[in-house]
Amino acid sequence: MSDLEGGLREFRLDVAQAELDDLSGRLGRVRWPDQLPGVGWAYGIPLDEVRGLVDYWRLRYDWRAAEERLNAWPQFTTLIDGANVHFAHVRSPEPDATPLLMTHGWPGSFVEFLRVAGPLSDPRAHGGDPADAFHLVLPHIPGFALSGPTVEAGWEFKRVARAFGVLMERLGYEAYGVQGGDWGAAVSRELGRIRPECVVGVHLNLLPGGGVTEEPSADELAALSPGERERTVASWERYRSWTRERQGYADIQATRPQTLAYGLNDSPVGLLAWIGEKFAEWSDPRCPIDRDQLLTNVMLYWLTGTAGSAARIYYERAHADYAGRPPEVSRTPTALADFPRDNFVPLRHVAERTNRIVRWTSYERGGHFPAMEVPELLVGDVREFFRLLRP
Numbered sequence: 112m113s114d115l116e117g118g119l120r121e122f123r124l125d126v127a128q129a130e131l132d133d134l135s136g137r138l139g140r141v142r143w144p145d146q147l148p149g150v151g152w153a154y155g156i157p158l159d160e161v162r163g164l165v166d167y168w169r170l171r172y173d174w175r176a177a178e179e180r181l182n183a184w185p186q187f188t189t190l191i192d193g194a195n196v197h198f199a200h201v202r203s204p205e206p207d208a209t210p211l212l213m214t215h216g217w218p219g220s221f222v223e224f225l226r227v228a229g230p231l232s233d234p235r236a237h238g239g240d241p242a243d244a245f246h247l248v249l250p251h252i253p254g255f256a257l258s259g260p261t262v263e264a265g266w267e268f269k270r271v272a273r274a275f276g277v278l279m280e281r282l283g284y285e286a287y288g289v290q291g292g293d294w295g296a297a298v299s300r301e302l303g304r305i306r307p308e309c310v311v312g313v314h315l316n317l318l319p320g321g322g323v324t325e326e327p328s329a330d331e332l333a334a335l336s337p338g339e340r341e342r343t344v345a346s347w348e349r350y351r352s353w354t355r356e357r358q359g360y361a362d363i364q365a366t367r368p369q370t371l372a373y374g375l376n377d378s379p380v381g382l383l384a385w386i387g388e389k390f391a392e393w394s395d396p397r398c399p400i401d402r403d404q405l406l407t408n409v410m411l412y413w414l415t416g417t418a419g420s421a422a423r424i425y426y427e428r429a430h431a432d433y434a435g436r437p438p439e440v441s442r443t444p445t446a447l448a449d450f451p452r453d454n455f456v457p458l459r460h461v462a463e464r465t466n467r468i469v470r471w472t473s474y475e476r477g478g479h480f481p482a483m484e485v486p487e488l489l490v491g492d493v494r495e496f497f498r499l500l501r502p
Contacts, residue, residue, distance in 0.1 A: 118281065122186040122197060122257070124178045126414055131174060134379055134413065138169040141380045156388040164387060165380055168406050177407040180225070184249070188258075189281060191274040194266065197257035198250035198278065203232045205244035209311075209497055210284040212248045212275060212302070216293020216317075217421055218386040219480065220256040221249040222408040226486035231493065243494040248282065250275060252294060252424065256411040260420035267427035268294055272301035276309070285309060288497055292316040292479065294424060300466070303443035312500045313445040314493050316481050320438040320465065321447070321457035322346040339460055346456035353454060357392065360385070364425035372419025375412075382418055383409050393479035395452040400483050438465045446470035446496040448489060452478030470496050 146158040184199035199221055202208075211231065215223050224247075230237040231245045251258035253266050253274065275298060279287055288311055291299035296317040303313035323346045332340050363371055375382045386409050390400055412418050428434065445466045449457055451474065462468055472492055477485040 119187045119189050122188050124182055124186075124257075126174065126178065130414060135169060137379050138165055141165065141378075152392070156384050156391065160391070161380065161384050161387070164383055164402070164406075167402055168379075168383070172403060172406050174407075174410060177403065177410070181222070181407075184228070186257075189278065191253075191277050192270070193263060194253035194261055194274065195259050196250055196253060196274060196278060197259070198248055199228075200282065201228050201232045201247040201249065203244040203246050205233075205235070205241050208232070208244035208246045210248065210279070210282075210287035211245040211493075211497075212250070212279060212287060212289045212299070214250065214252065214275070214289070214291040214295030214298045215255070216291070216295045217255075217424065218389050218408075218412070219293065219295075220408050220411045221251060222404060222411060223480060223482045224249055225404060225407075225483075227482045227490050230486070230490045234494075239494070243498070245288075245493075245497075246284075248279065248284075248287075250278060252298070252421075254417060254420040254423055256415055256417055256421070258417075259415055260417050261423065264423075265427060267424065267431045268297040269301050269431070269433075271424075272298045272305060276302055276306050279309070286311055288312045288314065288500075290314040290316075290493060292481070300438070300441060300445070303445065304439060304441035307441075307443045310443050312497060313441070313443050314448070314496050315445065316448045316450060316489065317453060317455075317479070318447050318457040318462050318466070321462040322350060322455045323458065323461065324350055335460065339458065342456055342458055346458055349454070349456045357454070360389070361425055364422040365429040366426065368419055368422035368426050371422060375418035375422075376416050379409075379413050382413055385418070386412065390480065393452070393454055394484050395450070395476055395478040398476055398478070398484035400480065404483060440465045442467050444469045444500060446492070447472070448481065448492040449473040450477035450479075450481050450485070450488075451475065454479055470499060 184201050186199045188195055188197045213224055215221055228247055232247050234243045235241040252271050254261040286309055289299040289302050296315045297319045299313055300319055303310040326347055327343050375385055390405055394400055445468055459471055474488055477488060481489040
């Protein structure tokens with residue numbers, strides 16, 4: 112790595128072969144758990160599912176090819192508020208491109224954006240309109256993957272948003288868009304809220320606080336249009352199912368991330384199961400996620416030892432002074448790309464209480480990871496939204 116002006120250091124992936132040999136050895140010595148017969152996914156990710164992924168990881172997955180592909184992106188690190196921030200900076204060949212900060216979530220990384228970076232940054236080369244080009248900034252949240260572990264408490268999403276505002280300043284961007292899902296949605300929305308003079312638009316594929324967490328009354332439902340009434344009932348049912356069957360991982364990470372970290376940091380198979388379950392359950396089975404892309408994402412957590420520090424963002428949010436409060440009002444133009452297999456059903460009448468919604472598009476395919484599942488839909492939606500905001 113070398114220092115650049117403005118506190119940036121060039122970064123390039125170059126994993127020592129000894130680390131890859133150690134991983135291969137661990138994968139070959141795994142102690143498999145038992146499993147009850149005929150239970151499917153009810154108790155968690157099934158044994159045969161993980162066995163298949165581990166066999167592929169050990170025998171066929173090519174980290175060096177993934178490393179080369181990621182190194183095609185110019186990458187840097189910089190110190191902000193005491194934390195290391197790693198990011199890729201994919202500048203468009205179009206000089207008037209719109210700067211766009213895209214933020215991943217958990218259990219993701221900037222690997223999520225491998226299939227959308229080209230079409231967004233260079234639409235001319237992908238059959239698109241060059242006027243839709245973006246200069247992409249793809250950071251890792253402090254504590255995640257190549258940003259490395261955080262070294263002090265308090266890195267909740269609002270602090271991350273402030274840090275990413277500083278990052279965009281350092282890159283010389285005075286006006287830019289933001290995009291994200293999962294934690295990236297919380298960060299993006301907050302950045303648009305605190306820096307409306309800089310953020311021209313907020314594009315989300317998950318809307319923080321956009322659903323219902325209490326059973327709607329008959330009076331509330333009666334006041335809605337038939338379509339919104341149906342979505343409200345669906346939102347409540349999805350939320351109830353989530354809290355009953357799928358929230359356990361978040362409760363653990365919000366209360367005992369350190370205890371969890373020992374297993375995830377020591378066992379690559381444990382890490383794969385913890386992360387792989389979410390990619391399987393939160394995605395649309397009609398749009399399968401590429402195994403190599405999934406494993407590259409897992410590799411970044413493994414090689415950096417950041418499974419535990421990434422989990423801490425749940426703890427920090429749960430113990431922040433704003434925990435439990437509704438979202439603060441954002442006046443920045445906001446778009447939602449609503450994908451049917453995401454974890455929650457967003458509601459426009461709820462979203463408009465605290466967001467300036469200017470575009471809302473519901474799709475028939477896709478889930479929690481649209482950049483990996485339906486990249487063409489996400490790219491199209493991002494392009495359409497920012498067209499609306501051009502002078």
